[in-house]
Amino acid sequence: MVEQNLRPKPKPKPSKLHADVEEKANNNEKHLNKSTLGLCDQIEKLAFRKRYQEALELFEILEIEGGHEITNRTYDALVNACIGSKSIRGVKKVTNYMFNHGFELDQYMSNRVLLMHVKCGMLIDARTLFDEMPHRNLVTWNTMIAGVVDAGDFIEAYRLFLMMWSESCEADSRTFATMIRATAGLGLIYPGKELHSCVVKMGDSDDVYVACSLIDMYSKCGSIEDAQSIFDAMSEKSTVGWNSIIAGYALHGYSEEALSLYYEMQDAGVPMDHFTFSIVVRICARLGSLEHAKQAHAGLVRHGFSLDTVANTALVDLYSKWGRIEDARNVFDRMHNKNIISWNALIAGYGNHGRGEEAVELFEKMLSQRMRPNHVTFLAVLSACSYSGLLDHGWEIFESMSSIHNISPRAMHYACMIELLGREGLLDEALALIRDAPFEPTINMWAALLTACRFHKNLELGRFAAEKLYGMGPEKLSNYVVLLNIYNSMGKLEEAASVIHTLKQKGLRMLPACTWIDIKKQAHAFCSGDDSHEMTKEIYQRLDELLLEISKHGYSPEARYLLPDVDKKEEQMLLYHSEKLAVAFGLISTPDYMPLQLMQSHRICNDCHNALKLIAKVTEREIVVRDASRFHRFKDGDCSCGDYW
DNA sequence: GTAGGGTTAG
Known part of the structure; x- marks a missing residue:
């Protein structure tokens, strides 16, 4: 494989190309303003300046000119250049040149060449080089293992690690840092713990890289406590250490703690990098606190990371x-380097706001810029079509996945x-697609059909879908709730009762609905049936007023969606719940769990939707609420996300 | 004397 790569290629024709290259050489020399330097020196200097x-480009000129003696130093610079620009073409050219000129690789240069392949993602060639290497030292092994881990092949990393151990009985802190990363990738805490104790035995536990990978491993494997104790034990807490522990708390859902750790980091005077801001922006998105988010955005700009792709993509996602x-x-348009994740974030943003046409437009613009879509892109654009009922676009895009983009639909x-088909009432077509x-x-496919059957009141097909769903593990609560709601909305109370019976038998419990809102950085949480808030009386009073007022505008709660065995008191609770509570405060709400009848998909139901439209109208306010998947903006009795129920 | 390691976004 490598041999093939190293095989000499026909020399380029001298004519025009040569002229071009000479032109370039002249320009470069002018640019460098050091025309007296040899090509090798120039290459080294350019690589040094990144x-x-x-x-x-200069190396290409050197290749054509010929007759240059290339030393280790220049090759070293070329390796850096290839790694820095992730140029596969460059790697091939440099290795070809070495091979053609009979350059003898010592251990150092072999390792560098291996690294060059690894860093440019040429894992197959790298592995061949590795396997054919006459001598491998610690650096060789570490380079190869890190490459395999980067490629996500954690099991292979383990295999290599065991081979390394049996061959040489040596491993250092760098090996362990990499292997801990592999166990983090596998999500396995026991091998991680074993590596941890090895590190302690070898006295490498003070190593800052090891500590950081341990923090990350423990938090990714579920033990934030262990991650915290590693962090506490770090004698010198580095930026990466802080980043890792903050990301860890965020991963475990402790967004507030994560954010206060970030402020602690700031106070401790630890320099922050683009990782810090990417993590913090994501936390703000989760917290739903625009105030913190704006601060994070400002901090990011202030610290000079306003060009960072990852952080900006996180901002695009946050604002969406x-x-x-x-x-x-705005953030998106100002980005210098957009990758597929950036595009996906904005496309999903438009889709989630019911602005399907714009999502499709953006998708097409992306294609015209030769950005290759991936499966997430299609998920974003197809669900945009689904929310906005863009049937033709949806079909066309769905079919283009395999026919044009060579991506099999999942x-x-x-x-x-x-x-999409179900929402448009095309139940037979939906079934045919399944x-x-x-x-x-899969469960999700049947559940989508079931939901459509509920909306279009097709009991027969609904029951068929439900039967398919039953017995498909892992059983999800939400599927039972869809079925329950179907029976309820059709008045089939006996069947509904039997679903509840099944739920109880299986020990599946519905969580009480819970809503919270941020008022002056203080969170107020409200659970269904909970009257512990000190202003409960005032809140309910205001709600009564609002309910009365909107009922004059034609609002009537759709009680038939409620469970048959809830008593009157509970019914009141459910109707009073969620967004309405927050609206009573006249503020924006960020509910996490929806009332019971929303559990099926965690989306705002018809009932709440109507209520919110009317409340927006009678209070003459703009109301923004978020359910599990998107925002709904109500203004003058209209909803900007479109009616999808 | 030179090389290899940790944290981020959809």
């Missing part, structure tokens, strides 16, 4: 989730299409 692309799609667009894409899928239909 002008990798230019270094490689906050219903500020124009702000999201179950989630099918589920989106089933939802039957035509080239794999076993």
Whole structure:
């Protein structure tokens, strides 16, 4: 494989190309303003200044000119240039040149060449080089293992690690840092703990890299306590250490704690990097606190990371989730380097706001810029079509996945299409799509059909879908709730009761609905049936007024969606709950759990939707609420996300 | 004498 790469290629024709290259050489020399320097020196200098692309361009000139003696130093610079610019073409050219000129690789240079392949993602060639290497030292092994871990092949990393141990009985802190990363990737805490004790035995536990990978491993494997104690024990807490522990708390859902750790980091005077801001922006998105988010955005700009792709993508996502799609667009448009994740974030943003046309437009713009979509892109654009009822676009895009983009639709894409067809009432087509899928239909696909059946009151097909759903593990509460709601809405109370019986038998419990709102940085939480808030009386009074007022505008709660065995008092609780509570405060609410009848999909139900429209109208306010998947902005009795029920 | 390691976004 490598031999093939190293085989000499026909020399380029001298004519025009040569002229071009000479022109370039002249320009470069002018640019460098050191025309007296030899090409090798220039390459080394360019690589040192991180002008990798230019270094490689000069190397091409050197190749054509011929007759240059290349030393270790220049090859070293070229390796850096290839790694820095992630140029596969460069790697091939440099290795070809070495091979053609009979350059003898010592241990150092072999390791560098291996690294160059690894860092440019050429894992197959790297592995061949590795396997054919006459001598491997610690650095060789570490380089290869890190490459395999980077590629996500954690099991292979383990295999290599065991081979390394049996061959040489040596491993150092770098090996362990990498292997701990591998166990984090596998999500396995026991091998992680074993490596941890090895590290302690070898006296490497003070190593800052080891500590950081341990923090990350423990938090990714579920033990934030262990992560915390590693962090506490760090004698010198580095930026990465702080980043890792903050990300750890965020991962475990402790967003407030994560944010206060970030402020602690700030107070401790630890320099923050673009990782810090990417993590913090994400936390703000989750917290739903625009105030903190704005501060994070400002901090990011102030610290000079306003060009960072990851942090900006997190901002695009944050503003989208906050219903500020124009702000999201603004950040997006200013980004210098957009990758597929950035595009996906904005497309999903438009989709979640019911602005399907714009999502499709953006998707097409992306294609015209030769950005290659991936399966997440299709998920975003298809669900955008689904929310906005764009049937034709949906079909066209779904079919283009395999025919044009060579991406096989996964179950989630099918589920989106089933939802789209179902919403438009094309239940037979939806069923046909399930039957035509080239794999076993999944829970989500049947559940999408079931939801559609509920809306269009097709009991027969609904029951069929429900039967398919039953017995498909892992059983999800939400599927039972869909079925329950179907029976309820059709007045089939006996069947509904039997679903509840099944639920109880299986020990599946519905969580009480819970809503919270941020008022002056203080969170107020309200659970269903909970009257512990000190202003409960005032809140309910205001709610009564509002309910009375909106009922004059034609609002009537759809009690038939409620469970048959809830008593009157509970019914009141349910109707009073959620967004309405927050609205009583006249503020924006950020509910996490929806009232019971919303559990099926964690989305705002018809009932709440109507109520919120009317409340927006009678209070003459703009109301923004978020359910599990998107924002709904109510203004003058209209909802900007579109009616999808 | 030179090389290899940790944290982020959809």
